[in-house]
Amino acid sequence: MSAPTVAMVLAAGLGKRMRPITETMPKPLVAVAGKPLIDWGLDALAAAGVADAVVNVHYLPDQLIRHLAGRVAPHIVISDERDALLDSGGGIVRALPRLGGGPFYILNADTFWIDAGDDNLRRLALEWSDESMDILLMLARPDQATGHTGGGDFLMSPDRRLQRAAGSPGSLIYAGAAIVHPRVFADAPAGPHSLNRQFDRALARGRLCGMVLDGSWITVGTPDAIALAEAAVRRARGPGG
Numbered sequence: 001m002s003a004p005t006v007a008m009v010l011a012a013g014l015g016k017r018m019r020p021i022t023e024t025m026p027k028p029l030v031a032v033a034g035k036p037l038i039d040w041g042l043d044a045l046a047a048a049g050v051a052d053a054v055v056n057v058h059y060l061p062d063q064l065i066r067h068l069a070g071r072v073a074p075h076i077v078i079s080d081e082r083d084a085l086l087d088s089g090g091g092i093v094r095a096l097p098r099l100g101g102g103p104f105y106i107l108n109a110d111t112f113w114i115d116a117g118d119d120n121l122r123r124l125a126l127e128w129s130d131e132s133m134d135i136l137l138m139l140a141r142p143d144q145a146t147g148h149t150g151g152g153d154f155l156m157s158p159d160r161r162l163q164r165a166a167g168s169p170g171s172l173i174y175a176g177a178a179i180v181h182p183r184v185f186a187d188a189p190a191g192p193h194s195l196n197r198q199f200d201r202a203l204a205r206g207r208l209c210g211m212v213l214d215g216s217w218i219t220v221g222t223p224d225a226i227a228l229a230e231a232a233v234r235r236a237r238g239p240g241g
Helices: 037-047 061-068 087-099 120-127 196-204 224-237
Strands: 006-010 052-057 075-080 104-108 111-114 135-140 154-156 162-164 173-180 208-212 216-219
Touching: 006 037, 006 087, 037 052, 037 061, 037 104, 037 111, 037 120, 052 061, 052 087, 061 075, 075 087, 087 196, 111 173, 111 224, 120 135, 120 173, 120 208, 135 154, 135 196, 154 208, 162 196, 162 208, 173 216, 196 208, 216 224
Parallel strands: 006 052, 006 104, 052 075, 135 208
Antiparallel strands: 104 173, 111 216, 135 173, 154 162
């Protein structure tokens, strides 16, 4: 298929693990190597040809809205969750009318990747099959990850279908980016719920698939992870980078 031209960026979280930094700013505005976390993701979306990005806001929303007003590409549409934090799944359900009827990207605002020339989103689009998939997740091997403190999430078969890892060795980490078809949200509740509900729905139908990213994946969950992330960026850029 042609690459999606619309994306949902999940940016409404409270960032509690990033305190005290997030006592005065929303987590997506925390900078790594001089660039706010959300801009790492939005720049990758723009490079992949995404025209419109829906960004949900809840915590300290005015700061985020002001920052995003300065972006030219992609065009930003705000999904306002000031009334209630809806979690990842509920936030997408609220934004569905703005995301169109076809597959769209999902991106977490606190993760990004380097070393790959921003090609991973295009690779996701090339791997997508509307006939056999409802969700296609970008995954990272543990050796590709910086800042990740948990275990793996999924096991992937040779045909790319995923199962929950349940502590199994050789598991892969969900890297915070995906292509999703809106049909997986059919009958989803409008209230708060995790996107894991949709992951499990697609998995049960054999329609949850994965792709291992190229390059290095960085997640920033705590203040200590900022220095690790910046060191990873320096290594990727090399001398003078």
